[in-house]
Amino acid sequence: MLLPDNPISGPDGDRFGFSTHAKVLCDAIARAEDLPLTIGIFGPWGMGKSSFMKVCEGLLRACDIRTVWFNPWKYNQKDEIWHALIQTVLTEIAHDLDKRRKSGEATVQERLAQALDTVKRLSHAAAWLLARRAAGPLTAGFLAPGDVDAVQGALTAPGVETYLHVNRFEEDFREVVNTYAEGGRLVLFIDDLDRCTEDAAITVLDSLKLFLGEGSCVFVLAMDYQVVAEAAAKRFDGERTDGARGRQYLEKLIHFPLHLPGIPFEALHQHLHDKVTDPALTGSRELWELIEVAFSANPRRVRRFVNGLNHAALTLHLHNDPPERDRLLHAGTLLAFQIKYPDFFAALQSDPGVWVRFDDAEFEKKELGGGDGELAKNNPGVRRLIAAVSSRRTGFDFPLPPTPTVIRLLTEVLTVTGGPVSEEGAARGA
Structure with a gap:
């Protein structure tokens, strides 16, 4: 007999007593104001972080709260991983919007069609950034002036439209999420950050601030705190570091830390x-x-x-x-x-x-x-x-x-x- 190591699929499969803690957290997510909000699920390797988040995902969906799941460890390159994160969220939203648009009334169809059109433009804008490797100079969602000068000569008319849309990315994303979640919130689960390369893990965290930081979102991040804190510290201080800068980075990013309860x-x-x-x-x-x-x-x-x-x-x-x-x-x-x-x-x-x-x-x-x-x-x-x-x-x-x-x-x-x-x-x- 070989035992699989797959996370449980939802609340019904909970064998380790996660449901009580997950329900308290999900109730807080459903009532949270002043979004976006970032929650860290901290625990050592192998202690059930993925299973805990699957329990949370099931509880939230039962309350009709929209969720998206992203596994960043499948992507190693920095430009690839931020693009995959954005496109995963947009694809999930587009699929659901299209399904609801086809089954809704005329006024609902028009509103959702507009949101779907914005999603497609956001997807094109992200692809444009990837093609030009322009994610690096982004600050707070805007292209740096030097980068604009470097690509200005190559911009065609559609390119200008795309460039303008890139600079509105956060605003448009906020409007799409509001329509998609029907005035509620979108919960994005990001699993296995501690399985990523150090650069990839920090790129995911930066991308949340650069691209998705204005939407009505709750980001739930599973990680081994020490592993990711060390990765962040190396980014600021190089190899020689005591880890303080990395801990400060996570403390600023994570609004609510939840240390996974031990399994009896x-x-x-x-x-x-x-x-x-x-x-x-x-x-x-x-x-x-x-x-x-x-x-x-x-x-x-x-x-x-x-x-x-x-x-x-x-x-x-x-x-x-x-x-x-x-x-x-x-x-x-x-x-x-x-x-x-x-x-x-x-x-x-x-x-x-x-x-x-x-x-x-x-x-x-x-x-x-x-x-x-x-x-x-x-x-x-x-x-x-x-x-x-x-x-x-x-x-x-x-x-x-x-x-x-x-x-x-x-x-x-x-x-x-x-x-x-x-x-x-x-x-x-x-």
Whole structure:
């Protein structure tokens, strides 16, 4: 069994208790005044930001509030990403306006047709900017004088019309949104900013101010706060920065920060406990203690771990007789090392005795020296995990550390079934 990592599709699929927090937020969005408004959904990689926003999207649509969803990580070039953002919003609006125009009364048809015509002109204006790579010199929605001089000779009559429309972009967009949302608001969900390249992530944030900053919009942005703050800081200060400028940038842009509530580990266990397919681990307290210590309640990491463990168990079945519980717990612990502490996992491959030495050091409460000390320093948290799965721990029945032969067999299996994912790579969606 391989577990997918897709976000839930809406409120009906909520397994982790997001709906209560989402309803409070959506009620606030529906009542908000003085738009536009920007909301940040903050949380580490894998903690369910996309699922939380899908719950919000479903609740808002049930209240007839218009929404658009945009995934910027699909686009890497700066000029490509701001254009994709604008065109995604305009395409969604155009599709809905056209459908409502065809089914409405004559007066409604005329009003929506005018709005649809404005949408098409806005789309042409964005395409014109992309063709001339003119987004860079924009300030508050206007072309800089130097850019106007540079392209003036090339402007034809239609080009002049387009240029004039570019300078009215924010005003026209505001009117379109007002018609589209029937005097209400448009909620734009922007997901996975922390999966983008640093330049792309900041380009998305700048585009909200440059092009869409006057409409009756609520922008809901999902991100790992630290990742995006560091990207913004590098933009201002280069590589050498303490991150303060990046935090100030986000604080100015984000009107309301919502730090995603943690998922109770019990809810994650209830959702996934029957996804561990090997009967030797059915109901194993030790396995779920290992999972909780290694991955807390991070749904993405736990799913990845369960997938890897199921795959390893099936592979071990093909190697010999059905593996015993202790062998599978050893495989699970090694898999946790591989995912969380790839340097330690690599050290075990070359020196299997590391596990025993670390276990002894934890039991005797002593420091590690030499290469082991350096390994512990470079893998903070690994000693805590080894202590959690120690056979000396009371209240649980963990096996003794595996022999070098068992470690070599299991690391060979795990190396084939999946490589390590670093914390930085995970945050970028690797």
